Amino acid sequence: MSTEIVQKVLAGDVRATARLLRWIDDGRGEARRLLKVLYPRTGRARIIGITGNPGAGKSTLTDHLIRYFRSRDLRVAVVAIDPTSPFSGGAILGDRIRMQEHATDDGVFIRSFATRGHLGGLTSTTSDVVHALDAGGWQVILVETVGVGQDEVDVQRLAQTTVVVMAPGMGDEIQAIKAGVLEIADIFVVNKADREGADRTVRELQMMLDLEKVTQAELAHHGPVQSLLAAAEQRVSPAGWVPPVLKTTAVRGEGLDELCRALDDHHQVFLDACRDPQFVQARLRQQFLDVFRRTLVARGWSYLVHEDHLKQIVDRLQRGEADPYTLAEEAVKAVGGP
Template structure:
């Protein structure tokens, strides 16, 4: 059996097959995969992570494809994590994103991995962060994370990416979608894709109006904090004095229009973070979110094992609760108290 350290060594050497196997094992929660991830961890933290999120049908995959091409033209290696809906029949990812990115399939400087959501809310698979770590360890300069497109639950990407691009599109009620999704909180850049369609001007005006409303409500410039939550800037600061307001870029991904401007906006945000110390703050926020996620998983697993040992299997306990023979709140309190003891 291949040890975690040997797989990690092969990943660090850039071996694609080893990386693909590790990503699969991490997604399947296979024994030994975590050991390899631990071995890789000290060699991560160098890649720049860009998240693309937005409503289904906004053209995120097409934009991702164009961003890959741009970065490759600049000599950068690229990793892509495309989170697809999970098939209700096979439990695997519906690989639509890979189909749309076939132009890069044979490029050794590009690694594309599709993941199924496995029923996970938030727009990301539970294994997305792990796969990003593997791509980082492989030496990818830029990692693009494309979310599944599930509306207002799709904000977890803010805990993973340095720069979040929110993709809107005319004709899908994006003004309403934007408000519901809280994208004013997480967007670093807005891309109005399919901007050749009727209604693009209105979509841009809606986004501009919401940004203006935000400035009016708070009364002075604001800024995203490390976790992409919006907070007030220091009194007296103006936008030109160092705060960041998300730019709005029009794109037509299928014709490669606006891609250069979108990349320029992303690069400007990256420079903004690196010059002002914001990248370190976001790395800390990412680490906090990842640690809490791992801790939560450990605690839940430990609680379920304790439950089975002392109160019976989860299904049996659930049957008692459904029959109103047990109080779920009392059982949870009892179990939590035993775990704390």
Template sequence: MLDGLIERMLTGDKRATARLITLVENDEEKAREIISKIYPHTGNAYIVGITGPPGAGKSTLLDKLIRVAREEGKVVGVIAIDPTSPFTGGALLGDRIRMQRHSTDPGVFIRSMATRGSLGGLAKATADAIKVLDAYGCDVIFVETVGVGQIEIDIVKTADTVVLVTVPGLGDDIQAIKAGLMEIADVFVINKADKEGADATYFELNMMLDLEKERWERRGWRPRIVETVATTMRGIRDLWNAISEHREFLERSGEIERKRQFRAEEEVKTIVSGRISRIVGEKLGEEEISSLIGMVVRREIDPYSAADRILEKALGVKV
């Protein structure tokens, strides 16, 4: 079954591709088998993360970016991370309504995924879904995060270029950037730039970049600031050009290899961590773990010693 689905996916079958993404979302063992089989076909897509607070217009902006990318003949993949439905466990919004005009385009594949409780604005299976779309033949894959502000940092572990979308008049916007997003953004977008306060937002971002001048000089890339009005296409081509410019910088400087090595390292660590958690659960069981936790609460044992005992019993090695 899997071999047939993979063969169809590699020839551009959308239904097979959708089925494979569902499998990597829901079945860890099948995900392992799928990724093992398709991995030699990956590594060709460029991944762009679109992040920022709710209400910034990320979906509308992405809808227009898809249009520009398609005009250049790019095959486009989109993974839109949505909140989880409390009833079905699926993506709350489903495939984004604003992007549905592209659903009949054979050169565009759009998929919504639920966070299922994972933090960082990304679903746990995002990395595997990206690999499926990469093998499917996408030239560029956009990953739109759920939009939860200050915990969107995980996008840096996924994307080659990170686009941070903000809007004028959003009170905690710059505060959120100071909290860590400033360090991961490669391109800043001031969307809805026809609103009052756009100039002030531009000034604040520029000033903050000036304060971090030494960092950008070490990196060799000062993040670009692009003003857009997504509903009218204003600034969209400038944004696409800024993304392309950043890609050229990464490839020219060799930074893209460093980024992808970092991404692979983080992915392997995540897989190892998940496997260890499962082994611990299988070897000890909830009752024994709860007993050790109770000892920590009663101050009979410290947390580090409790963790050592759990790992020693689960893995059979002295830690």
């Protein structure tokens, strides 16, 4: 049964792919088994992240990008992680009608997922979704996320190129620093250039980018675990790329040529960087740490809910028999696993 779905996913079968993505999203063990089989077929897709606050214009831009890549005859998949996305039916009618243009094109695959927040640290499975699509031969994968949560930042680390979309007068600028989006952006887009304040937002961004360079240079000295965590947090991106700040008016298709050119330029820089084995190793290490962290947390959590383990621990705490540090270490030892 599972070999059949694997074959279908590899052949780009839309229904089988949709089923696998649902399994991934539901966190079914079966999905992980299939991902293991699919993994050797990954690594071919061009993965582009598009992140920014709700309403910034991500989906409108994505719509143009789909058309751009389709005009080059590439198979395009869109993964939207955004409860307000038109793909999930949460937006105004006009957007949804516009998206239907792609519904009849079998070279386009669009799926949306709701953000789930940080349920017990079980972070998003979006990278698994991307891997499945990559194995299925989708040549361009556009991942639209709302760039505020850790989940989203995690996803964008997987992307080869990340576009951060902002709109003037939305308070995006402050948000940007908070969510660390400056660090993940390869290209900044100030959309809604038809609105007042676009030039000011561009200027402010440019100033913040200059500041960022300074703070990065003075990153502190850490112990080995902190260094590992810091490395896991940091996005691996090609050295020497200076993120451009572009202006677009997505509703009118203005500035899109420049955006597409910047995407292609960055893609080339990324491909060049991949000729350096150390760069590839850094990316692989990061991908592993992501899977490792999720495996660890999932194992730990299922141990706690299994056979009332958590209750037993809390009972012992309540009776004053042990401290939480010792109990946590004992629990970790017990988790072990095959």
